[in-house]
Amino acid sequence: MPRVISASAVSFLTGALLLANFVGSSEAKEWEIYRLGGRDYVSDENVAKFYRFHLTKEEKERRFTHPALVMTWTIGSQAIYVNDTKFNLSFPVIDSGGRALLSTVDLAKLVDPVLRPSQIKKFITFNTIVIDAGHGGHDSGAKGIQGYEKDYALDTANRLKKALEAKGFKTVMTRSNDTFLTLGQRVDIANRTRNAIFVSLHYNASGSRTGQGIETYALAPRGTRSTNGGNPWNSLLSGNERDAENIALATAVHAHIIDELRPIDRGIKRARFNVLRGINKPAILFEGGFITNPTESKLVHDPAHRQKIADSICNAVVNFKSAVSRRR
Numbered sequence: 001m002p003r004v005i006s007a008s009a010v011s012f013l014t015g016a017l018l019l020a021n022f023v024g025s026s027e028a029k030e031w032e033i034y035r036l037g038g039r040d041y042v043s044d045e046n047v048a049k050f051y052r053f054h055l056t057k058e059e060k061e062r063r064f065t066h067p068a069l070v071m072t073w074t075i076g077s078q079a080i081y082v083n084d085t086k087f088n089l090s091f092p093v094i095d096s097g098g099r100a101l102l103s104t105v106d107l108a109k110l111v112d113p114v115l116r117p118s119q120i121k122k123f124i125t126f127n128t129i130v131i132d133a134g135h136g137g138h139d140s141g142a143k144g145i146q147g148y149e150k151d152y153a154l155d156t157a158n159r160l161k162k163a164l165e166a167k168g169f170k171t172v173m174t175r176s177n178d179t180f181l182t183l184g185q186r187v188d189i190a191n192r193t194r195n196a197i198f199v200s201l202h203y204n205a206s207g208s209r210t211g212q213g214i215e216t217y218a219l220a221p222r223g224t225r226s227t228n229g230g231n232p233w234n235s236l237l238s239g240n241e242r243d244a245e246n247i248a249l250a251t252a253v254h255a256h257i258i259d260e261l262r263p264i265d266r267g268i269k270r271a272r273f274n275v276l277r278g279i280n281k282p283a284i285l286f287e288g289g290f291i292t293n294p295t296e297s298k299l300v301h302d303p304a305h306r307q308k309i310a311d312s313i314c315n316a317v318v319n320f321k322s323a324v325s326r327r328r
């Protein structure tokens with residue numbers, strides 16, 4: 001007999017996955033927990049019932065559909081899709097006697113905050129965005145075909161600042177010129193800014209010229225696997241207090257960029273980057289494309305493209321704010 005925990009009322013994400021809630025009511029009153037290999041899981045059927053999805057099973061694939069939303073899992077895979085936005089799970093979906101099982105860590109730290117941002121518990125209202133332009137000074141970051149990451153990041157940060165201020169937000173820049181800051185200094189600025197969220201802006205590089213696409217990082221929650229940054233299994237490093245908000249913010253930004261700019265989607269990922277680790281407020285790190293790739297470097301080098309990135313992140317912040325402040 002699986003262990004049982006209680007459930008509460010349900011709201012969903014909109015079709016475009018832009019983080020506005022709409023409320024349904026749950027039929028399931030509880031979660032049945034399966035324990036396998038020392039880890040807790042919930043079943044595909046339980047998830048479908050809880051969120052009132054229609055569930056279709058086809059060999060390894062599970063499709064959860066709702067008028068405004070489709071979520072897809074594949075047994076054995078660590079990638080799930082919600083309306084074509086790719087999320088990287090901490091643990092693969094596993095098969096148990098024809099049931100597809102999702103870890104409770106991924107349910108609590110990823111799927112639920114993505115589907116129901118209004119349910120996030122500890123949320124504080126925010127009116128300020130700490131904008132962190134990656135690198136700076138002697139640390140040029142990635143060296144692209146046409147320029148340095150530090151310069152593109154700062155320019156994008158300046159554009160984001162303007163866009164957010166036009167929407168009535170306050171902004172704090174960790175750097176506003178070509179200076180070097182340690183990661184600790186960036187964390188300190190974030191932590192002493194009240195009523196804020198933190199957005200770190202970067203561009204990517206790969207050894208070959210083929211790497212491309214955008215990715216958005218939220219801190220890997222405690223006990224989960226990180227895809228980059230630090231020991232992947234170092235569960236002694238706690239997530240921060242903001243795991244649910246982090247993934248909801250990452251979802252908002254990532255989904256807006258995918259929706260508005262149609263880049264290659266490398267997915268939403270979890271990491272223990274130092275800059276995300278010490279921060280006591282919702283925080284993400286956005287990688288806006290590979291400046292080592294001929295196609296993307298041309299795009300990133302174009303100020304009009306950087307403006308689109310800034311505008312898209314700004315729209316995401318507006319939607320994130322309205323989604324998380326609409327409480328039950």
Ligand SMILES: [Zn+2]
Nearest residue numbers: 134141202203
């Ligand atoms: Zn960087």
